[in-house]
Every structure is written in C-alpha cells, then in structure tokens.
Amino acid sequence: KAGVTQTPRYLIKTRGQQVTLSCSPISGHRSVSWYQQTPGQGLQFLFEYFSETQRNKGNFPGRFSGRQFSNSRSEMNVSTLELGDSALYLCASSLISVNTGELFFGEGSRLTVL
C-alpha cells in the first residue's frame, strides 16, 4: 500500500513569508503527527492530529499551526518565517496514536529560509 506522502519535498522561502506543507497518511491511518528535524535541536515533536482534532502539541511558538481534514490528510503552516525555521519537516501516520504502535514516516519536506 502507498506510504506517507509529503509535498512539497523541497522549498525555499524568505524571512517573513509563510509556508504550508501537506501530508497524506497511509490509508486507514487516523493519527498524523509532525516533527521538525534540525542539526542543532534534533527531532522535535510539533503536534499530533486525530479525527480532525489536535491531540497534542510540542513546545513551538504559535507561528506553527496545523490542521487535519476529514480524509485524515494534514497540513502544517508556518507563518512569519524566521531563518531558524530552516529544517526538515517530517510527517508520520499511525492507526491510532504516536505511542500505540509503529509510526510510518514520510520522506519529509526540506524548508530553507533565506
């Protein structure tokens, strides 16, 4: 079956702009979670959505937001981009939640902020 699909794979933005990243989970998976990966901070949890509701949120400013649609597809948005937002953004899906079983990760969206 198809894996987790993230789009776009690469993007370049300038400071102050906003960006929207998309994630299509594996069919039947209702939990979608997002992570930021940087060389300095490593892998950090952003948020998790289940049935269109945000279930949990990491320690990120309000500029980072997300949503989930009725078909479980999810988007995350970063507004007023800063240089430090340059990172690989990973999406993962699972049947129920991040801690009940295997997480399936996408290949990520690499964001560069200039």
Added chain:
Amino acid sequence: AQKVTQAQTEISVVEKEDVTLDCVYETRDTTYYLFWYKQPPSGELVFLIRRNSFDEQNEISGRYSWNFQKSTSSFNFTITASQVVDSAVYFCALSGPTGANSKLTFGKGITLSVRP
C-alpha cells in the same frame, strides 16, 4: 518532563563487529513507551521496536536485540555482526500514556558508520 539521552553521538565499527547503542530516559509516568527508529541516508525514519514499561523482557530480532532495564532507566540496542547497510542514524524515543505526555520525545540520535 520527559527526557531521552543518547550520550554517544557517533560510532564507527568495522563490518562484523558487534555494537551497542545506549539510551537513557527520564519520566515520571509509571506507564510509558520506548521506541527505536532508524534513519538511513535516504532520510526516511523506519520503526524498529516499541516496548511498554511493564514488559522488561529482552527482545531479539535477527541481528538486533534490545535490553530494557527499568532499574537503570535504560533501553539499549545491540547490533550483532554489523553490516554496511546498518549505517544510519539511530533514535531512541519515549512517550507517556495519554494527554500531554503522549507526545514523542526523541534523543539526539547516534550516527553509526559500519566500514567494510
């Protein structure tokens, strides 16, 4: 607060050597879950194992084995007879049961290089 420490940052071994990746965690939850994920050079994280806090039985899967010790808050991962394809970044992660603690907390990762 939850915390995962992977003190080793980079390990280099020669093929066929055994290697152990260390993971130490901190949590106040009595129920929690521990994970190992592998990130090969291609970038996509791959699930290796999930263990709940009530199951201290060690697990072996082929060349991989995991040693969970609650007394030392450790969940170490051993690769026996390492192969070049094992070269990757390995992450240990921790999650609480529900609510605010159910989010995943990752360690910084260990870069393993296996030389032929």
